[in-house]
Amino acid sequence: MKKKHIYIYSPSSAVRNKAAFRRGVKRLQALGHEVELDEAALDSHQRFAGDDATRLRAIARAAASRADVALISRGGYGLTRILDAIPYKAVTKAIERGTEFVGLSDFTALQSALLVKSGAVSWAGPALGEDFGAEDGADDIMEACFDDLLSGQGEGTGWRMPARDAAAMPDFRGIHDATLWGGNLCVLTSLLGTPYFPQIDKGVLFFEDVNEHPYRVERMLDQLRLAGVLGRQKAVIFGQFTGAKKVPHDRGFSMQTVVSRLRELVKVPVLTGLPFGHVPTKVLLPVGAKVEVAADARDVFMVWGHRQAH
Numbered sequence: 001m002k003k004k005h006i007y008i009y010s011p012s013s014a015v016r017n018k019a020a021f022r023r024g025v026k027r028l029q030a031l032g033h034e035v036e037l038d039e040a041a042l043d044s045h046q047r048f049a050g051d052d053a054t055r056l057r058a059i060a061r062a063a064a065s066r067a068d069v070a071l072i073s074r075g076g077y078g079l080t081r082i083l084d085a086i087p088y089k090a091v092t093k094a095i096e097r098g099t100e101f102v103g104l105s106d107f108t109a110l111q112s113a114l115l116v117k118s119g120a121v122s123w124a125g126p127a128l129g130e131d132f133g134a135e136d137g138a139d140d141i142m143e144a145c146f147d148d149l150l151s152g153q154g155e156g157t158g159w160r161m162p163a164r165d166a167a168a169m170p171d172f173r174g175i176h177d178a179t180l181w182g183g184n185l186c187v188l189t190s191l192l193g194t195p196y197f198p199q200i201d202k203g204v205l206f207f208e209d210v211n212e213h214p215y216r217v218e219r220m221l222d223q224l225r226l227a228g229v230l231g232r233q234k235a236v237i238f239g240q241f242t243g244a245k246k247v248p249h250d251r252g253f254s255m256q257t258v259v260s261r262l263r264e265l266v267k268v269p270v271l272t273g274l275p276f277g278h279v280p281t282k283v284l285l286p287v288g289a290k291v292e293v294a295a296d297a298r299d300v301f302m303v304w305g306h307r308q309a310h
Contacts, residue, residue, distance in 0.1 A: 013076025075105025
C-alpha cells in the first residue's frame with residue numbers, strides 16, 4: 001500500500017498525555033504514512049484544545065487538508081458546544097473528495113451532526129494518542145482495520161457474542177439495507193431533542209461508553225427508548241462498556257441486567273459484544289453507511305458496500 005497522508009487535529013479536549021501523542025505520530029510514521037500536525041493540535045484553553053474558535057478553525061483546516069484521513073488526537077469534551085458553528089459543507093466536500101474523518105467518544109457529536117446536515121459517512125475508529133500511542137503498543141486488530149480503511153479494502157467486520165446473549169435471540173434472521181449510526185452513548189443521548197440528533201428509522205444503532213455505571217447506562221437507554229428511538233431501529237448493538245466500578249448495593253445489578261431488561265422492553269433484536277469502544281481492540285465502523293447484519297449462532301457479521309481507495 002502506498003504512503004497515505006494523515007492529518008492530526010484536536011477538536012475536543014486538550015492533549016494531556018504528550019508522550020502518547022508523540023508515540024502515536026511515530027507509530028503512524030513507522031507504518032509508512034505522512035503525518036501532518038494541525039498547528040493547534042497541542043493548544044490548550046481551560047480543558048479544551050484551544051478556545052472554541054481555535055477548534056473550529058482546526059476542523060476547517062482538516063477539511064481543507066486533502067489528507068487521506070483526518071484523525072482526532074483524542075476525545076473528551078468540546079464538540080457539542082460548537083455544533084452550531086462547524087463548517088459542515090466544507091467537511092462534507094472533503095469527505096466527497098476522499099478524506100475519511102475518523103474518531104470516537106466526543107467525535108460522536110460531529111458524526112451525528114454530519115448525518116443530519118448531509119448524510120456524509122464518517123468512521124467510528126481510533127484516536128491518535130489512545131490507540132496508536134498506547135503505552136503497550138498499538139493493537140494489531142485496530143491497526144489491521146485502519147489499514148483496510150486506507151487501502152479501500154474494508155468491507156465488513158465480525159465478532160462473537162457471549163453465549164447467553166446469542167441464546168436469547170435464536171430467531172434472529174439478519175438485517176438488510178439499514179443505516180449504521182451511533183457511537184458514544186452519553187454523547188449521543190445528550191443530543192436528543194436537538195437539531196443534531198439523527199432521525200434515523202429502521203437503522204442499526206450501536207453504542208459504547210466508559211466509566212459509566214450500569215444504572216447510568218440504563219437511564220440513558222431508557223431515555224432513548226421512551227423517546228421512541230430504540231423501537232424504530234432494525235437492531236441495537238452493544239459495544240464495549242468499560243471502566244465502571246461496582247458498588248456493594250448493586251446486589252447483582254450489572255450490564256447483563258441492563259441488556260436483559262432492554263430485550264424485554266423493545267421488540268427489535270439486541271446484539272452484544274461489538275469490539276468497539278474505549279478498548280485497545282476496536283474495529284472501524286462506517287457511520288451513515290448502509291449495512292447488512294447476519295448471525296450464525298454466536299458469530300455475527302456486519303458488511304457494508306465496498307469503498308474505493310483514493
